[in-house]
Amino acid sequence: MEPHILVVDDDREIRSLLDRFLRKHGFRVSAAADGQTMRRALDEWKIDLVVLDLMLPGEGGINLCRELREHSDLPVIMLTALGEETDRVVGLEVGADDYVAKPFSPRELLARIRAVLRRTQGDSRPRADSGQAVLRFSGWSFDPTSRQLRAPDGVVISLSAGEYDLLMAFATHPNRVLSRDQLLDLTRGRFAGPFDRSIDIQVSRLRRKLREDPKNPKLIQTVRGGGYIFATAVANDASTDT
Amino acid sequence: MEPHILVVDDDREIRSLLDRFLRKHGFRVSAAADGQTMRRALDEWKIDLVVLDLMLPGEGGINLCRELREHSDLPVIMLTALGEETDRVVGLEVGADDYVAKPFSPRELLARIRAVLRRTQGDSRPRADSGQAVLRFSGWSFDPTSRQLRAPDGVVISLSAGEYDLLMAFATHPNRVLSRDQLLDLTRGRFAGPFDRSIDIQVSRLRRKLREDPKNPKLIQTVRGGGYIFATAVANDASTDT
DNA sequence: ATTCGAATGTAACGGCTTGTAACAGCAAAG
């Protein structure tokens, strides 16, 4: 799978340069110029590593990194100013995994990205799942910790890994149209090729597990030309946390 | 689809210049000379990006941008005066995505518009839909969250993506004549070509779903030469929000 | 009141998008 890198920098030339360079070297790239866009990208895509400018205007890279570390072990490489040793120390203290000083060689950054990814490879991001609250919707209850789906009548439904990942993607983005690329990124870490029907097949299988009426699905609805939407309210049962 | 740009500037030469230039480069353009017209345009059209003059007389571009950010993540490019660095900083702080200093090259603005749109591409604007209240009219109830339409007799009517978008457009602009261009913009992100009957077909299909008498439709009425009007009171059931 | 042209209504059709059965390949378990 091609790792998905998120580049967060207000300098559009840096975003553009890194976009082209990293794609050329086999990565998928998203870009954000500010904290808000960064948060949305982290929410809607499955990002494998963040390249974050420490001197980001507004909230600042330090605060954004700190905030990210509250919920995630996602690797972060900080872009810092040359010679600013204090900044680097602070950056590493709030959880950055590495730093690269500006102006930087894209090749150096590439090497560090690969090194950090190699080191964190296989990381299944337990924080994202472990301790996660039970999700409830339309009488169903879905426990990510035990990977257990319970039907409204109490029957436990077993899910394959693919079905589980897809349901997690939907349940954590309810009432939003998710494109096939987003669903594939969130579940398989790749984008769809032309004529790729794999998500449609998986959605069909998950609908069957969720006992949907194929003619008129209620939970997972099709949005023609857009993708799929998990059309239900989802509640977090934080109180069942152990 | 052709992105829809809203140009907000009191200088009609700038509005005119940008209108011609941006259309030539594949955009649809609307223009506003003041805050009031800007608000109406934002309500009646599906705008993809706003170009906003920071020095707009009256309420001022800063306040308008701030107000826009209270409800929307719509990208904004500020037009600022050359050399006014304080203004730019303030502009970015109230949420502008980029800025261009006057006098500006239309080509530079075009490049920035494309860059910002590329960055925000795929943005499904969750604020517009998530947590949306149930809309009630003439005994019908329409829940945008579950995309479910319920008839006065309780029967659930399934809607296609196109029918859903059209009903949303009508239900969020009740008792107002909407032109075919507006309906197409709000539902498909494009304007009508000559002899374009697609909205009329969709209206016909939606009327059938809403059980209208074709000879004498009550909910969706035709305004000859003007478009269509959703002629009913629409209530927001905010209390059903979860 | 009549005529005419424009605007609108919608049936039918074609192309595109989506649903899914069936099958093949792969990986893991026994």
Next chain:
DNA sequence: CTTTGCTGTTACAAGCCGTTACATTCGAAT
């Protein structure tokens, strides 16, 4: 090595949307 389950691909079917064509309605002109 064999068996089983899972996932993706292929093929066929169904639904959706836009275009076309024909019919109806309405408003303006006479």
